[in-house]
Amino acid sequence: MIISRISRIISNYGNLMPLFAFACAVLCLLGILMLPVSYHEDQLYRKTQNPDSPLDPYERGGRPLERANITLQYPENSPYAGYVTAYLTPLSLYLASSTLYLGTTIVAHPGGILDEILYNTRGLDTVVESSILFVAFAIGSFIFRRR
Amino acid sequence: MLAELLLAVVYGLLLLGIHRKVIARIQKRPGPPIWQEVLHILKFSFKTTWVPATASGVLFVGVVIIAIAIWTAALLVVIAGGSLMILFGIYMLHKIVEHGFGLSSGSPYGKFGGVRSVISAASEIPLFVSVSVIALFTGTLMIDEIVAFEGANGPLLLLAPPAAIAMYLVILSKMPFGPFSIVESKELVSGYKTEHFGIWRAGLEVCNGLKTFVLLNAFVLVFIGALPLWLLLLLMLAILVSLSFVCALTPMLSPFDSVTVQMIITGLMLVYAIVVWVMI
Amino acid sequence: MVSEYALGLGIALLCAVLVFAALSREWDDLHRLLLVDLVEIPSLAIVALVGTDLAEALILPGLVVGIAEMLALSQIYLLKEGLQERPEGRLRIEVIEKADAPVILSLVLVCYGIVLSGFTGGGIAALGMIFLFMAKGAREPHELLETAAGISWAVWIGAFFVFMFAPQYWLLAVLAAGFGILIKVMVKLSLVGGMWGKPHD
């Protein structure tokens, strides 16, 4: 009977991945048929370009602890949200003033480019992300070390 | 509140007793008296109670309390006309309770019951399709607003019969002795309940009575509408008897077959939901 | 005329379909692991297509999830296949073992990583350390490093709360967060390097 044949397939966990992959493939195919998905023009944190700045392509201007004119989900909750380049440490400031290419090399400097988003506006994401790393490495090293 | 709770427990247990009686009569057996389940609780309440030596103590006791707590909360939601989502969330979480009952003791029978309860997790999925169809029709999931909608537009049973059928099947899969009740099948002794006895078992039975009452009550409220109390109880009885007929006349499916049947139903419901969504 | 976003999304979904189709006909566990690694790429492409600073902030967690799960799963794979005990060859190139070059190279990578700081810096510094372990077969004290990682994780969480509740100390918070992540990522990833070679306790 067809029912027992299907149940035999789903009861074997070796078939799990093919089953899931098949479902994903079908859904993605349907997704292609559902295109085009329109692109909303008023995005959060739009990029701007300023080729003359040493911080290019991350030059957004702004100062720490000053509300800048950017699109936020909850502007009322982020009175200090500045531009993404708002937080520059003294070292980064020095490097920015002495070289033209800070933006392309020292992209993740403390107080560097994306820190505004990564640590402040969407800080919870980064907390969860580092927890994932922590947990997965705990699993890996536990299994590795246990004899 | 206490009066409603008492009514729900006693009436729910009575319904379960009637369920057994009807099944027995269909199968030409005399069957137990209809208040057997109530007697069971009284009996278990006065028996010796302890926790097995191999059990995980806190969990063993904790799930009993959790089981009663969640179904009391469910009753509250139904009475107060709260969100259908909470009610069905609780319905799904009952799975965890069965699972906890089965695994906490360390007994192999209980464990198999618990594993089967995980396997039968598919029984909850038709529910959500049914819920989304209701949401599409009424634009709300608060029970009192659904009842008000039905007061204006007639019962949902006529507007969306497939959704009603799906929920009927969901209730069926929680009834004992039915085609989907693989967690309690007899080769597992009593399935997940095996190791809980004494006062713990009494608590579990109370929860079963509550569960039956809440589910049937929710079905009547959501698909038929607000009714006077006597009519509500009568309708619940009628639905239960129809369920007993189904249970008495169908064999129990093997664990994964029951899953497959439920998945097929879900698929059909999904098609129906899409049709409704396109039409509205 | 198709918009850029729609075109990109279509292509990314097409790639996803291709990978999933291959995955649904794959029965070898290691091949599955490799294909799942491949799945990451279209998913990152879908995120990248948003094209804002936010998109970039979302790519980083995606990458982290990918590598973290890949490490845990590869370890479970070795465990379940019973390959845990088997030693693997070290990078036994005579020149590298004797020369100072790997030390210098590692040092350069680590220094550059520290200058970069943040997650990227941690990754680069870790590369340097892994290279050192591979070439020299050095044994790092596991427990000590893990303690350091735990502390730096706590430092980063602390920095997060400074940002939330005492934003006037942002400079402190930014430094703490940047270096907390740097040390954590570096230590965690160089554990991978330590795993190369015979297991020890």
Added chain:
Amino acid sequence: MNAEFLLGLVILTMGTIAAAYPRPKTYLNRLINIEIPGWGLLLVMLSYNEALALLTFGGVTALTTYILVRVLEKRGGA
């Protein structure tokens, strides 16, 4: 729509085909082929000026390859 973007998409598609259906189908072959769509993705990121993501992706890919090579190495032979 600039050249990098289009080229990136093309490489992404081709690389995915190459890695999903490698000939001959060995572990090592597939592992190496996975790098190709990675380049496509890098180009797409480049066209949106996502330098940080690009750099991190490069580093993480190296590490992932390292992890997988270790598994292959333990398994012995491709």
Added chain:
Amino acid sequence: MIELEGAPLFTLEFGDILVYFTPYTASLFLLALLFTAIVVLSRPERQVEILFGTDACYAKDTSIEELRFRRFMSIACGLATMGAMVSGDVFDYTLFTALVGVTNVGIVAAVKSRHVQNAAFQYGIVALAGTLPLFGGAAIVVASTGTLSILRLAGGTAPGAPLLAKALLTLGVMGEGMAPFYAAKAEMFRAPGAPYVIMCSLSSLLIFLRVIEVVLVI
């Protein structure tokens, strides 16, 4: 459509990410909290095995080291579930879901049984492949509506999320252990250590309950 579940009772801000409690999410949150407390308090049971064909039976013990590790993983899983329940941001929710997937693997990976390890591996692969629909869905939400906030999307101030994104999110969560992709999960439950194993089941049910709510309101 926010009236599906009642208005938020309480919100907590973390910059641009909100954490909010509605009657629905609050009850799920409390349940996750309760079970996490049980995990902290209880010791694992000792599974009794029967040797077939004889009268012998014996109880398995769990070693202290394994117990500690699995308890840690279960607590992490409980915390991740709680986070997923109350998160008011689509991307944050998917990250918590991914964390739940990793911790679920961790809870059973430490068990010394080839059968269980194999199931854990298969489950882990599916969970990792599930990140494409999850992150992809979230990315499509932000690209097509310009916001990730569930409250904004539900409040109708932003255009509704496309059906594709909703379907992707649901499929991604189903990959974390819902029917019909749960065969490996059912096998994982044969592992001893009931309080910990229960967290696997609870977490995937709860995140599924939450994604249904999210998909209905956005």
